[in-house]
Amino acid sequence: MSSTATPVAVRRHRAARSGAWRRKADRIGDGFLYGICLAAALLGAVTILAIAYQVVHGAAPAFSKFGFGFVLSNDWQPNFGEFGAGPLLFGTLVSSFFALLLGAPLAISIGLYLSLLAPKGVRGIVSPLVEMLAAIPSVILGFWGVLILAPFAHEHIEPFLHDTLGFIPIFGPPETTGSSVFTASLILTIMVIPIIASISRDLFLAVPRDVQDGASALGATRWEVVRGVVLPSTASGIVAASLLGLGRALGEAIAVAQVIGAGSEIQTSLFKTGDTLAARIANQFPGALTELHKASLFYLGAILLVIGIASNLIAHWIGRRFSFDAGGAR
Amino acid sequence: MKQGAEFDPATPLTPTGNLRRRQLFSKLAEYGATAAAVIAVGVLAIVTYTVFTRGAAALDLDFLIKGAPDGIGPELVGTAIIVAIATAMAMPVGVLIALYLTEYAGNRAAHLVKLTMDVMNGLPSIIIGLFIFGLMVNHHKQSGFAGSVALAIIMLPLIARGTQEVLQLVPVHQREAADALGVSRWRAVVGVVLPNAIGGIATATVLSVARAAGETAPLIFASSVFDPGSYYMNPFEALPNVSVRIYSLSEEANPEGFTEAWGLSMILISFILFASLGARALLARSKRKMAS
Numbered sequence: 198m199s200s201t202a203t204p205v206a207v208r209r210h211r212a213a214r215s216g217a218w219r220r221k222a223d224r225i226g227d228g229f230l231y232g233i234c235l236a237a238a239l240l241g242a243v244t245i246l247a248i249a250y251q252v253v254h255g256a257a258p259a260f261s262k263f264g265f266g267f268v269l270s271n272d273w274q275p276n277f278g279e280f281g282a283g284p285l286l287f288g289t290l291v292s293s294f295f296a297l298l299l300g301a302p303l304a305i306s307i308g309l310y311l312s313l314l315a316p317k318g319v320r321g322i323v324s325p326l327v328e329m330l331a332a333i334p335s336v337i338l339g340f341w342g343v344l345i346l347a348p349f350a351h352e353h354i355e356p357f358l359h360d361t362l363g364f365i366p367i368f369g370p371p372e373t374t375g376s377s378v379f380t381a382s383l384i385l386t387i388m389v390i391p392i393i394a395s396i397s398r399d400l401f402l403a404v405p406r407d408v409q410d411g412a413s414a415l416g417a418t419r420w421e422v423v424r425g426v427v428l429p430s431t432a433s434g435i436v437a438a439s440l441l442g443l444g445r446a447l448g449e450a451i452a453v454a455q456v457i458g459a460g461s462e463i464q465t466s467l468f469k470t471g472d473t474l475a476a477r478i479a480n481q482f483p484g485a486l487t488e489l490h491k492a493s494l495f496y497l498g499a500i501l502l503v504i505g506i507a508s509n510l511i512a513h514w515i516g517r518r519f520s521f522d523a524g525g526a527r
Numbered sequence: 528m529k530q531g532a533e534f535d536p537a538t539p540l541t542p543t544g545n546l547r548r549r550q551l552f553s554k555l556a557e558y559g560a561t562a563a564a565v566i567a568v569g570v571l572a573i574v575t576y577t578v579f580t581r582g583a584a585a586l587d588l589d590f591l592i593k594g595a596p597d598g599i600g601p602e603l604v605g606t607a608i609i610v611a612i613a614t615a616m617a618m619p620v621g622v623l624i625a626l627y628l629t630e631y632a633g634n635r636a637a638h639l640v641k642l643t644m645d646v647m648n649g650l651p652s653i654i655i656g657l658f659i660f661g662l663m664v665n666h667h668k669q670s671g672f673a674g675s676v677a678l679a680i681i682m683l684p685l686i687a688r689g690t691q692e693v694l695q696l697v698p699v700h701q702r703e704a705a706d707a708l709g710v711s712r713w714r715a716v717v718g719v720v721l722p723n724a725i726g727g728i729a730t731a732t733v734l735s736v737a738r739a740a741g742e743t744a745p746l747i748f749a750s751s752v753f754d755p756g757s758y759y760m761n762p763f764e765a766l767p768n769v770s771v772r773i774y775s776l777s778e779e780a781n782p783e784g785f786t787e788a789w790g791l792s793m794i795l796i797s798f799i800l801f802a803s804l805g806a807r808a809l810l811a812r813s814k815r816k817m818a819s
Contacts, residue, residue, distance in 0.1 A: 223711035230713040234631055237623035241643045241687075244680060245650075251661035252654060306563035314560055323564055325807060330571050332803050334741025336770050337792045340777040341574050344785065390567055418553035441649070448651025451743045455777055475653045479747055482660075498657045502650075509649035513642065 252502055255495030258488060267496055273461045275481070280493035282500055284463045288471035289501075292378050292453065293446040295467070296385030301439050304390045308397030309423060324398065331391035339452030342384045347375030347456055350383065355468050369466025376458030378471040384452050389442040396438035400431040433515050440512035448505050450475035474501045575796060582793025585786045591794075595755035596783070599791050604758060605766035609671045609750065610740050612762055613678035618732050620679075621686030622721075628687075629694040630716065648684035655680050656745035669750050671766035677745030682735035689731025693724045696814065726813030733806040737799045743770035751775075769795050 259267065259280065270281025307327060311320050355371040362368045404427050412422045428435075450473075458470030459480055472480075474497045485491045542550055590598045624644070628637050655677050663673040697720050705715040721728075746768055753759065753767045769791050776788035 223714065226713035227711055230626075230716060231631060234623045234627035237620045238627040238632070238636075238640045240620060241624060241640065241647060241683065244683075245643055245647055247662070248650065248654065248658040248680075251658045255657060255661045255665075303563045303566065306560040307567055310560040310564040314557055315564070323568060325804065326571055327564070327567050329800065329803065330567060332737060332799050333571075333574060334743070334770060334795060334799065336741065336743040336773050336777075337578065337796055338574065340773055340788055340792060341577060343777055345577055387570055394567065418549050420553035420556040421549065423556070444649050448649075448653065450651065450653035451747075451774060455774070475651055475744075478653050478657065479744060483747060483751060495657060495661075498654055502654050505649060505651050505654070506646060509646055513645055 249502065252495060252498050256492055256499045259492035259496040262489065263493075263496075267493070268500060271463070275485070275487070275490050278487070278489055280489070280496075282474065282497055284461055285472050285474045285477050285497060286500065287463050288378060288457070289447055289473040289475070289504075291467075292381045292385055292457070292471070292473055293443055295379075295382035296389050296446045297439060297443055299382065300386040300389035300442065301393055303386075304393035304438075304442070305397050305435060307390070307394040308401055309427070311394070311398045312401035313419075313423070313427070324395075327391050327394050329391075330387065331395075335388065335449060335452040336455075338384055338387060339455030342380060342452060342456040343376075346383060347377075347380045349375075350377075350380050351375030355379065359468070366465045367467050369468055371468050372470070374458070376456055376470055377468045378457060378464075379467040381453045381457040381471070381473070381476075382467070384456055385446040385449060388449060388452070389446050392445055393435075393438045393442045396441070397431070397435055400434040400438070401427055404430055433518065437512040437515040440508050440515070444505055444508040444512070447473075447508065448475055448501060449473075450479040454479045474498075575800070578789065578792045578796050581786070581789035582791075585790035586793065590790055594757045595787070599755075599769070599772070599787065599794070601755055601758045601767040602769045602772045602791060603794065604760070605671065605750075605753070605768040606740060606770070608760065608762055609674045609746070609766055609768055610678060610736055612672065612675035613682060613739055614732060614736055616675065617679040617682035617686055617735065618728075621683050621731070621735075622690050622728055624683075624687040625690035625694055626716065626720075628691050630712070630720075644684040644687050647680065648688075650680075652677075652681060652742055652744040656748040659745055660748040664748060669748075669752055669765040671750050671762040671764065671768075674746045674749035674766070674768070675762065677749055678739040678742055681742055681745070682732075682739050685735035685738060686728075686731045689734065690724065690728050693727025693731075693813070694720065696727070697723045726809060726816075730806045730810040730813070733802050733809075737802040737806070741770055741795055741799055743774050746771045747774070 263270065263280065267281055268286065269283050271283040272279035272281045273284070274280075311324055311327070315323060351371055351374060355375075355377075358368045359370055363370075408426055408430075409422050412426045413419075417425060453473050454476035457472055457476055459472050459476070460470030461472065464471060478494050478497055478501075482491070482494050485494060541547075591603070592598060592600045594601050624640065628640055632640060658680075659673050659677040663670070663676065701719050701723065702715065705719045710718070750765045750768055751771045753765045753771075755767045755772060759766050773788045773791050773795070776784040776791075
């Protein structure tokens with residue numbers, strides 16, 4: 198028993214020394230952990246600033262040549278050094294708008310189904326499946342869009358819409374291929390649905406049960422409970438969710454580049470080709486030869502960055518006022 | 528007597544008039560919502576079905592290990608290398624950010640950090656591609672490493688958020704027990720908090736890997752000029768990778784290329800579906816374990 202053999206004084210001395218060492222190690226360890234955690238958090242912020250800086254910096258030559266007129270200018274002729282974002286901005290807004298117009302009601306209905314209608318077992322299966330839709334890589338969705346969806350839309354959906362609703366100018370005569378703003382909107386719809394559906398499902402699940410039961414007790418039908426209680430109390434959250442979906446649709450590059458057909462003019466008909474900011478960057482950057490061409494593509498990126506961050510921040514702001522978690526979308 | 532004849536208690540209670548209309552409308556709304564869910568699941572089924580039937584036609588052992596034009600081996604290896612390096616960068620930083628949020632940050636700081644993570648998560652991936660081009664590729668050359676950095680930026684907010692969610696679930700009494708024993712903070716974090724959260728961290732990482740593996744836009748800038756015919760392992764050169772290869776094959780009108788692209792898509796999508804479903808199951812399990 199060596200420990201009993203050691204004189205008490207020596208043991209105390211040792212204990213004190215190891216205690217001091219331990220305290221010192223703890224002080225260093227605590228400081229170190231705090232330091233690296235803080236550094237990691239700062240790294241996130243620095244990365245965002247660096248991204249903004251690089252994009253703006255890359256766009257500088259085009260900005261000094263074209264100024265703000267670039268944003269609405271209609272020329273895009275790389276061979277002549279003429280660049281303008283007008284048709285691309287138009288294409289971006291139109292395709293995203295139609296994606297949201299189609300996708301948001303569908304997604305909200307899915308949210309309602311999953312939160313209020315589906316039996317528990319079905320919900321447990323359908324919920325992850327809907328979220329799986331968001332997991333399909335955009336390049337695969339775009340490839341599927343080119344080979345399967347575009348021909349189908351071209352042969353069936355577009356003629357049908359033209360025949361029945363052709364008096365509205367946006368449903369013009371179908372073109373020679375299925376590459377069109379319309380097909381791009383359909384692909385974007387598929388991408389937007391899982392985002393909006395999963396957020397709105399969570400919103401609806403959070404609506405207090407007793408308020409709904411109160412409405413039912415007063416004789417409201419299921420739809421009237423939804424219309425009178427569930428939707429009004431979650432309205433701002435739904436708007437925020439839709440904005441997040443919109444942000445995704447605006448920024449999607451690859452899948453859109455594959456199906457939209459890279460047209461450079463503003464067209465009334467949805468069935469003609471078009472292009473979006475993000476898709477133009479993806480399409481032309483690898484082949485961009487002149488510095489001005491590259492700088493113009495960076496300029497497109499800067500416009501996209503501003504729109505994207507704005508829609509994100511607005512969604513965040515609405516979501517915070519509503520106290521739900523905007524970032525849990527993906 | 529006459530009134531009694533009008534009210535016959537034996538008639539079945541069927542709604543009439545206005546109520547009937549309201550109930551019918553409600554029923555229709557229910558069918559509509561169900562149909563919406565069926566459409567979403569149907570689209571998922573159609574896409575995966577097409578990818579699997581067409582991809583399976585291309586699939587055999589040679590296809591998996593040989594280089595183009597016979598197979599896709601180099602792309603699989605290249606994507607694995609790029610994503611592995613990205614994970615090695617994003618995971619530690621993401622976990623540290625989550626630790627900062629749960630252990631140190633006050634309300635204001637936490638809000639700011641969360642906001643930066645949300646903004647980062649919402650950035651279009653093509654913007655991250657432009658950033659990487661400006662930072663690492665312009666005036667240098669393309670490299671798999673540049674692609675990894677881009678993917679790490681995409682993964683970071685996903686890992687940070689997922690980890691933060693599980694860190695919040697670490698039982699308070701365990702933390703308090705550590706505090707009561709006079710354990711210093713870093714020992715409590717390393718010895719109590721992280722081991723508790725390890726399942727959740729793994730889940731978040733796997734989910735973010737699934738997301739990153741299919742990401743194309745940044746790699747167009749970082750690692751798109753490659754020779755798909757033979758294997759490349761050096762991450763400081765452009766590496767063949769799955770997503771860019773699918774993209775470039777889809778832009779060419781070449782039926783054989785399409786078959787290769789379907790094969791690539793099938794491998795990619797099965798990896799992603801498998802990983803995300805598995806990760807979700809794991810998460811549900813570890814959450815249940817921690818809650819009990």
